[in-house]
Amino acid sequence: MIRYESQKVAYPYLALSLILFPLQVIAGLWLAINYGFTLPQGLVDVFSFATARAIHTNTLVAWLLLGFMGGTYFVLPLMTKGEIFSTRIAYAQLVIFALTAVVAVIGFLFGWTQGKPLLEIPVPLDFLIVVAALLFVFNVAVTVFKAKERSVIEWMLLGGITFLSLLYLFGIPFYRNLNTDYYYWWWVIHLWVEGAWELITASIIAFVIIEVTGVDRKVVEKWLYVETGLFLFTGITGTGHHYYWIGSPDYWLWWGGIFSALEPLPIALMVLDTWMHIKERKNPIVNLLQWKYIIGCAIFHFLGAGIWGFIHTLPPINYYTHGSQVTVSHGHLAFFGAYALLNLTVFYYALPQLKNIRKFDDKWGVYGFWTMIVSMVFMGIVFGVAGILQTYLERILDIGYMTAHMTMMFWFRVVLFFGVIFLIGVLTTVYHLFTLKEAKE
Amino acid sequence: MTGKTAKTIFWVGTLVSTVIFLWLTYDFHQQERKFVKAEISPDVIEGKKIWHKYNCNDCHTILGFGGYYAPDMTKAYYRLGENNIIAIVTNPDQVYKNSFRKMPRLGVTKEEATKLVAFLKWVGSIENRNWPPQDEKFVRAFKLREAGAKQISTVDMVMGTCGGCHSFQKQGRRIAGDFVEIARTITFDRDTLAKFILNPQAVKAGSAMPSQNVSPETASQIADFILSLKPGKEVQK
Numbered sequence: 001m002i003r004y005e006s007q008k009v010a011y012p013y014l015a016l017s018l019i020l021f022p023l024q025v026i027a028g029l030w031l032a033i034n035y036g037f038t039l040p041q042g043l044v045d046v047f048s049f050a051t052a053r054a055i056h057t058n059t060l061v062a063w064l065l066l067g068f069m070g071g072t073y074f075v076l077p078l079m080t081k082g083e084i085f086s087t088r089i090a091y092a093q094l095v096i097f098a099l100t101a102v103v104a105v106i107g108f109l110f111g112w113t114q115g116k117p118l119l120e121i122p123v124p125l126d127f128l129i130v131v132a133a134l135l136f137v138f139n140v141a142v143t144v145f146k147a148k149e150r151s152v153i154e155w156m157l158l159g160g161i162t163f164l165s166l167l168y169l170f171g172i173p174f175y176r177n178l179n180t181d182y183y184y185w186w187w188v189i190h191l192w193v194e195g196a197w198e199l200i201t202a203s204i205i206a207f208v209i210i211e212v213t214g215v216d217r218k219v220v221e222k223w224l225y226v227e228t229g230l231f232l233f234t235g236i237t238g239t240g241h242h243y244y245w246i247g248s249p250d251y252w253l254w255w256g257g258i259f260s261a262l263e264p265l266p267i268a269l270m271v272l273d274t275w276m277h278i279k280e281r282k283n284p285i286v287n288l289l290q291w292k293y294i295i296g297c298a299i300f301h302f303l304g305a306g307i308w309g310f311i312h313t314l315p316p317i318n319y320y321t322h323g324s325q326v327t328v329s330h331g332h333l334a335f336f337g338a339y340a341l342l343n344l345t346v347f348y349y350a351l352p353q354l355k356n357i358r359k360f361d362d363k364w365g366v367y368g369f370w371t372m373i374v375s376m377v378f379m380g381i382v383f384g385v386a387g388i389l390q391t392y393l394e395r396i397l398d399i400g401y402m403t404a405h406m407t408m409m410f411w412f413r414v415v416l417f418f419g420v421i422f423l424i425g426v427l428t429t430v431y432h433l434f435t436l437k438e439a440k441e
Numbered sequence: 442m443t444g445k446t447a448k449t450i451f452w453v454g455t456l457v458s459t460v461i462f463l464w465l466t467y468d469f470h471q472q473e474r475k476f477v478k479a480e481i482s483p484d485v486i487e488g489k490k491i492w493h494k495y496n497c498n499d500c501h502t503i504l505g506f507g508g509y510y511a512p513d514m515t516k517a518y519y520r521l522g523e524n525n526i527i528a529i530v531t532n533p534d535q536v537y538k539n540s541f542r543k544m545p546r547l548g549v550t551k552e553e554a555t556k557l558v559a560f561l562k563w564v565g566s567i568e569n570r571n572w573p574p575q576d577e578k579f580v581r582a583f584k585l586r587e588a589g590a591k592q593i594s595t596v597d598m599v600m601g602t603c604g605g606c607h608s609f610q611k612q613g614r615r616i617a618g619d620f621v622e623i624a625r626t627i628t629f630d631r632d633t634l635a636k637f638i639l640n641p642q643a644v645k646a647g648s649a650m651p652s653q654n655v656s657p658e659t660a661s662q663i664a665d666f667i668l669s670l671k672p673g674k675e676v677q678k
Contacts, residue, residue: 034510038541041534048545049510050499115493117507152448174493176486178564179477182504183469218444225447233454236462245572246504247476248469255465259458319574323505323513395574400614401512406541 001356004077006084011354012094013070014347018430020063020101021340025426027056029419035412047109054108054120060335061118062101067343068200069093069136072157074350075207076140079154080147085139093135100128116181118189119171126172133165152221153203156228160199167191179247186242193334194235194263201342202228202270205297208349209274212290214283223273230266234259241313245322253315260313264306267298274298289362290348292369297341300373304333304380320395325408326387333380336372347433361439364432371425378418386411479566488560495547503564505572511544516576518558518565519583525605526561527554528651535649536606536616578612579604599666602655617650624670634664 002008033039034049073090077083084090104121107113113120121129140161144154171188175181206224210217240256274294285291308330312321321327352360386408393404492498498507503514517526529536531554533544549557571577582601596609599620604613609620629637633644638660641648653660 039543041543041546044543044545048500050496050508050545053499053508053510054496111496113493113496113499115496115498117498120496120499174490176481176489177473177477178489178504179473179567180470182506183466185506222442222444222447225444225451226442229447229451229454232451233458236455236458237465239462240465242506243469245569247567247569249472249475251465255461319570319572323502323507323509323573325509328509398575398578399611400608401575402540402542402614402616409541 001353001358004083006087006090007074007077007350008354009084009087009090010070010074010350012091013066013073014350014354015434016094016098017063017066017070017343018347018433020059020066022423022426022430024056024059024063025419025423027052027059029416029423031056032412032416032419036409036416037413051108051111053117054113055105057118058101058104058108058120062097064197064335064339064343066097067346068161068197068204069097071204071343071346071350072136072140072161072200074346074354075204076143076154076157078211079151079157079207080143081149082143082147085142085146089135089139093132093139096128096135097132100125100132116171116185119185123172126168129168130165133161133168137162137165151217152224153207156199156203156206156224160196160203163199164192164196167196182246183243183248186239190239190242191236193338194238195232197339198231198235198266199228201301201338202231204346205270205274205294205342208345209277209294212283212294212349213277213281215277215280220273220277223269227266227269227273230262230269234262234265238263238313241315241318244315244318257313257315261310263313264302264310267302267306271298271302286359287348287352287362289360289365289369290345292366293341293345293348296369296373297337297345300333300337300341300376302337304330304335304337308333308380308384320391321387324387324391324394325383326391329380329383329387332376332383336376344429351433352436355436357436357438359439360436362432364428368425368429368432371428372422373425375418375422375425379415379422382411382414382418386415476568477566478568479563481563482559484556484559485563488556488558488563491549491553491557492560495549500544504567504569511542513573513576514561514564515567515569515573516565516580518562519601520576520579521605522602522654523558523562524651524654526558527551530554530557532649538649540616595662595666598659599663602653602659602663606650620667621670624667625672627667627671629664631661631664631668634667635660638663 030052031049034052073084100121104125107122107125108120112122114122114126137158140158144150144158147154167188170184175184202224206220209215210220237255238260240252241260243252243256275298278291278295312318312326312330348365352358389407389411390404393399393407394401492503497503497514500508500511501514502509502512505513505515512520521529529544530547530549531551534546537543565580571580579601582597586598586601596612600609600612603620606617607613607620607623608615608618627634629644635657637644637648637650638653638655639657640652641650642652655663
């Protein structure tokens with residue numbers, strides 16, 4: 001049922017992404033075990049928390065980016081009403097990206113890292129990533145420029161991936177000054193998740209909404225302009241909420257605080273417009289699960305990234321909660337809500353078409369959806385409780401990090417419990433996506 | 442709302458924020474020396490490379506960023522002092538023998554550890570609005586100690602030196618025991634204890650405690666303090 005032959009190139013991207021997702025979660029469970037139990041010295045020596053964390057976060061970024069890239073290749077022909085410029089480039093890009101990821105993870109196991117959190121991939125491999133990113137931007141750009149029809153959605157998507165690739169460069173150099181190092185580290189981390197990635201999410205979701213609900217393209221595009229405008233307006237200067245405690249002028253407390261306080265606004269608009277488009281739908285609901293994912297993504301995005309982020313980034317609160325498990329709680333809810341659910345929405349939109357299925361049997365998919373949603377909500381709550389407790393013990397009662405962290409052992413066993421349930425939800429969903437079948441009428 | 446208004450909102454919002462952000466970035470670099478006053482010596486740069494080499498930042502936070510699995514390192518120099526940092530990174534298995542959480546043996550050499558200390562000392566000098574809050578007491582104690590030991594209470598002085606591993610009245614870290622318990626079981630006299638503080642191996646071979654980089658006078662003052670906690674003989678029994 002795919003309309004363009006070159007859309008098929010999306011499949012290996014989505015498949016690889018789906019394989020990495022459970023691996024990321026398994027690495028996460030191992031981190032929870034590190035917190036919850038005392039491990040023998042010999043084991044810690046050969047496989048440290050740091051290595052496991054690098055694997056957990058890098059597989060996250062890898063499966064999200066693979067999903068974005070695969071999703072882009074799937075929707076681009078539909079948007080531009082033409083084939084992708086070059087499927088060869090698309091495959092080459094995938095091979096380079098995937099091989100780099102594999103070499104990076106093996107390297108981590110042997111201590112080969114750049115030593116920067118979340119950007120552990122060593123510099124030589126960074127260049128391979130840059131090559132893959134250039135191929136991607138080039139391929140998408142040429143496709144868009146050659147298209148007969150172009151709309152704002154394609155431009156946003158192209159803008160998002162170009163912005164994403166450019167920002168990656170700021171994480172590569174060695175900075176002598178730690179304070180400058182972290183200033184630009186946030187250009188990658190913050191401007192990715194609260195800038196470039198939001199552009200990609202907003203445009204892909206806008207397109208999926210048009211396709212699934214059948215609402216007027218013009219209306220969706222108007223919303224898209226306003227939302228991305230607000231995302232970038234609040235998000236770019238909002239980077240300042242990471243600069244409170246790095247050694248920076250006082251005005252960052254104001255610029256960072258005020259702009260990040262406005263950050264939930266575009267996400268709230270996103271929830272509102274998703275809701276309105278669904279209410280005013282012109283198409284019948286064929287696959288209810290797709291709609292569940294669209295709504296789930298909007299609501300979870302708003303709660304995890306918007307509300308949780310808002311509370312945590314006000315300077316007087318952040319003074320106490322910065323660098324504690326509160327950030328972990330926010331990080332999990334935000335990444336799951338905004339990006340993991342976006343990818344899964346794309347998978348549920350694209351994979352049935354790639355497999356030529358109109359209406360799929362969604363029984364296991366629904367189980368997977370709710371298992372993931374509920375267990376992630378609980379994980380977020382437990383991380384949050386642990387974080388507030390840690391902050392209170394360590395920074396208000398002043399009883400020392402290690403003593404405060406002894407209480408973490410209990411809470412991380414609880415996290416481990418919900419994490420195992422989450423993994424079950426993930427495996428169910430991945431299994432369902434790989435084995436989609438036509439529904440019996 | 443028309444499509445044109447929407448488009449205007451996008452461009453105005455994006456450009457205004459970009460301009461503000463780039464201007465603040467320019468200003469940030471202009472003002473940098475106000476917040477980072479200490480010289481970035483070659484040792485500091487070497488130390489930073491070592492910090493990256495062993496991926497310390499994926500367990501420890503620094504400036505609050507990184508892994509939350511181990512304590513923040515921003516003000517570690519004040520909290521632990523040079524000797525304790527070297528002892529910990531070169532012998533984590535010894536230092537955390539009885540701890541519920543372990544630090545991996547990374548194979549850091551003594552020379553690398555010294556450079557790491559230079560880096561951490563430099564990081565500690567960044568003016569970052571007194572973050573993290575829990576380490577401010579160590580920074581204050583260190584600065585008072587530097588200004589002259591007479592001005593500070595004995596407890597501050599002792600905890601500023603020994604608080605990296607020992608605890609007293611909820612201060613410090615419980616790695617090598619609380620001073621009240623140590624005082625109860627100690628058999629050294631004042632001079633032996635002072636010698637022990639300066640060079641533990643010379644008094645008791647195999648001791649896990651690292652040599653303390655303090656003057657003999659300070660060592661004697663610490664010895665006095667510990668011995669003063671010794672409970673008196675229970676004559677009434």
